[in-house]
Amino acid sequence: MIDVFGLVKKYSKREVLSNVSLGVRKGEFVSLIGPNGAGKTTLIRSILTLIKPDKGEVRIMGKDPFKDKSIFKNLGYVQELPNLPPFMTGREVLMLSAKLKGAKKDDVDELLDIVGMAEFADRQIAKYSKGMTQRIAIAEALLGNPEVMILDEPNIGIDPIFSVKVREMFNKLKKNGSSILMTSHELEDVKKLSDRVYMIYKGKIVFEGSVEQLVREFLGINVIIETNEVEKVLNLVSSLEYVKRVYRENSRVVVSLSEDKREELLKSLIQSNISVKGFYLDLNLEEAYARAINSVGNNAL
Numbered sequence: 001m002i003d004v005f006g007l008v009k010k011y012s013k014r015e016v017l018s019n020v021s022l023g024v025r026k027g028e029f030v031s032l033i034g035p036n037g038a039g040k041t042t043l044i045r046s047i048l049t050l051i052k053p054d055k056g057e058v059r060i061m062g063k064d065p066f067k068d069k070s071i072f073k074n075l076g077y078v079q080e081l082p083n084l085p086p087f088m089t090g091r092e093v094l095m096l097s098a099k100l101k102g103a104k105k106d107d108v109d110e111l112l113d114i115v116g117m118a119e120f121a122d123r124q125i126a127k128y129s130k131g132m133t134q135r136i137a138i139a140e141a142l143l144g145n146p147e148v149m150i151l152d153e154p155n156i157g158i159d160p161i162f163s164v165k166v167r168e169m170f171n172k173l174k175k176n177g178s179s180i181l182m183t184s185h186e187l188e189d190v191k192k193l194s195d196r197v198y199m200i201y202k203g204k205i206v207f208e209g210s211v212e213q214l215v216r217e218f219l220g221i222n223v224i225i226e227t228n229e230v231e232k233v234l235n236l237v238s239s240l241e242y243v244k245r246v247y248r249e250n251s252r253v254v255v256s257l258s259e260d261k262r263e264e265l266l267k268s269l270i271q272s273n274i275s276v277k278g279f280y281l282d283l284n285l286e287e288a289y290a291r292a293i294n295s296v297g298n299n300a301l
């Protein structure tokens with residue numbers, strides 16, 4: 001639904017996007033992560049034709065957005081720090097957008113309710129807080145259930161309770177078959193929402209895969225065992241040849257494996273009659289992200 005081939009963007013002589021290719025399939029949620037200045041917004045704005053790339057091609061729903069603007073009727077976009085008209089009210093912004101997208105007044109009312117802005121709908125944007133403006137921007141992007149949604153740091157300024165709601169909304173959109181591309185520094189959202197992740201560093205894609213693959217590649221396979229019998233677990237696992245490292249965290253034992261022997265490990269625990277309350281892969285995306293950036297930074301690009 002979104003395809004980018006060999007995108008290059010230069011500012012003066014500096015290349016800020018270097019041969020970037022990326023794809024988002026139907027019903028897929030893809031996140032674009034990377035440090036400040038890596039090129040995420042430049043890439044998003046190039047996809048949306050707000051920036052003209054020097055080389056490369058973009059397709060949205062199979063069409064070239066630089067030539068066919070009709071696709072934008074079916075596309076929702078939350079831009080980084082939304083710049084909504086300050087003298088319009090939230091409702092007016094949504095009504096205007098509904099007209100352009102062919103959505104109904106009822107859809108506007110429903111969305112105002114969903115984003116918790118019904119009460120403030122007739123207040124001017126200039127009088128909104130940052131988070132309130134962001135809520136209207138998200139509602140605006142969701143209008144008309146777009147087939148493609150592009151989100152550039154949608155969670156800036158949003159409180160934790162609404163963050164959970166936003167995740168639910170994006171998940172619902174995805175279940176209905178929409179394709180979503182998001183940039184975010186909120187790794188918890190990235191972890192909970194993404195089917196696939198692209199990591200961009202200094203204008204180059206340096207990783208593509210699932211969150212689990214990213215964690216495995218940069219942190220290895222770490223299993224968390226929750227148990228009341230920590231000592232027994234420590235004794236058992238430290239004798240297993242595929243266990244690289246083991247440490248205790250209160251009533252949890254964290255075990256690093258040299259290869260994917262999770263099934264064997266679980267069997268050994270059960271055979272030793274150890275009561276296991278929890279057994280799962282540690283998906284510490286923050287740490288994997290830091291290591292990945294460190295590793296690409298060291299292998300000078």
Ligand SMILES: Nc1ncnc2c1ncn2[C@@H]1O[C@H](COP(=O)(O)OP(=O)(O)OP(=O)(O)O)[C@@H](O)[C@H]1O
Binds near residue numbers: 016
């Ligand atoms: N109009 C411009 N003129 C010159 N350089 C620019 C311009 N816009 C962006 N850049 C540069 O392009 C690079 C990529 O910027 P971009 O905004 O895409 O990064 P980002 O990954 O979105 O960062 P952040 O996480 O901070 O939002 C940066 O080095 C930035 O300084």
